[in-house]
Amino acid sequence: MTEFQTVIGLEFHAELKTKTKIFCSCPTTFAGEPNTHVCPVCLGLPGVLPVLNKRAVELAMKAGLALNCQISPFSKFDRKNYFYPDLPKAYQVTQYPLPICKSGYITVPDADGNEKNIRINRIHLEEDAGKLVHSGESITTSNYSLPDYNRAAVPLIEIVSEPDMASAEEAKAFGDKLKLILEYAGVSDVKMEQGSLRCDVNISLMPKGSDKLGTKVEIKNLNSFRAMHRAIQFEEDRQRRMIERGEKIVQETRTWDEGSGQTLSMRSKENDHDYRYFPEPDLVPTVITPEWIEAVRSELPELPDKREKRLKEECGLSYYDCAQIVATPALAFFFDEVAKIFDDKKTIANWLIGDVSRLINVAEKEYEQIPIAADDLAYLLEQAKSGAINNNSAKAVLEEMFASGKKPAEIISERGFAQISDSSALEEAVKAVIEANAKAAEDFRAGKQQAMGFLMGQVMKATKGQANPNLVKELLAKMLK
Ligand SMILES: [Zn+2]
Known part of the structure; x- marks a missing residue:
């Protein structure tokens, strides 16, 4: 045949x-x-x-x-x-x-x-x-x-x-x-x-x-x-x-x-x-x-092949993640805008592919109509990165930015999302948790590392999730010695 x-x-x-x-x-x-x-x-x-x-x-x-x-x-x-x-x-x-x-x-x-x-x-x-x-x-x-x-x-x-x-x-x-x-x-x-x-x-x-x-x-x-x-x-x-x-x-x-x-x-x-x-x-x-x-050539933006290669090199992202951003010009241009202000490109990419895309889908909008400003997203990511708010709060703030169009700083202060990063304010809470959980404290001292996770969870609960987790860990380790 x-x-x-x-x-x-x-x-x-x-x-x-x-x-x-x-x-x-x-x-x-x-x-x-x-x-x-x-x-x-x-x-x-x-x-x-x-x-x-x-x-x-x-x-x-x-x-x-x-x-x-x-x-x-x-x-x-x-x-x-x-x-x-x-x-x-x-x-x-x-x-x-x-x-x-x-x-x-x-x-x-x-x-x-x-x-x-x-x-x-x-x-x-x-x-x-x-x-x-x-x-x-x-x-x-x-x-x-x-x-x-x-x-x-x-x-x-x-x-x-x-x-x-x-x-x-x-x-x-x-x-x-x-x-x-x-x-x-x-x-x-x-x-x-x-x-x-x-x-x-x-x-x-x-x-x-x-x-x-x-x-x-x-x-x-x-x-x-x-x-x-x-x-x-x-x-x-x-x-x-x-x-x-x-x-x-x-x-x-x-x-x-x-x-x-x-x-x-x-x-x-x-x-x-x-x-x-x-x-x-x-x-x-x-x-x-x-x-x-040449005048017309200068009007052209960066094109898909080159852009995909750059994203891969600059952000250390997977082929799949880069392709997902590049496949939607409005998302790729938005990425560039945010990256001008906030320099952790991998984090930007993860947020755009993840929560931002999800919220756009939920709102049944097109990417051309992303309802938040690039500098507002950059500000929010900066707050999360510096530990001023935790990751879950950042997600909640983004959601509200989509829903109400409010600025992230306003939402963070209104909803009391600011993370407690002041050690003197946290010391009290840590001390109280150690006292109330003597058994777990003993276990930790005896070498049981899992007890640390439990105690951290108790502190986070006592502070309604607003304590800076790294600081809590540091204080617990110090006070359990
Ligand atoms: Zn005509």
């Missing part, structure tokens, strides 16, 4: 986080009544001229730099011609032979856990189409559909990978990493459920060891990485069985049907020449200087 190798390439569309559309000043906001964010330019009315949004160019450059691409000093726009009711001009302004970014890569773990570079062929800048709102549940069960052009001409980047992925797992790892990098770079909202990040899969099978690629099939309508993973596995199976039966794979576009868990034929795959690309005559070429590239 022939063994097959899967070959996967991915295409991502990411909506750029600009305030206005790519060639006009209409807003890009997601919500809004249908056809209220439109003007003669994005509706393609006769006689209008587009003006390129500079910020869209910069965000595309940023994406390219974050994905290790070369930025083209000279790029231009082309018209891709096709008719569909969501495309008012009957052509899409995009980039064909001269895209803004070329030749990048992302590093992902392969099946053996080694690092593998997945190459990026190109990133091009283009405009989004509008949306069709169907009268029924889906396009096939609707009597009519209405076009909404609010999304028409929202700036997009299309990121095209090389066919370097060999499994659904690698494709998902690529998608997860790409999404995270774009999020760190601040290029896109990357919300798959809202359509600001969309993914198409190109997949083919070939006999293992062969260098001749099989016929590829494109899968669309994947609105989560889970769907992508399932669709790839389904398609691997379908194509393998067809080849084994001696059937020919048809080059086509298929759609993922989440309900039935299968891909369905949508249309035969069009070729590039079907679109009759030609240069967009209304826009001048985009010229990017090295100075401009």
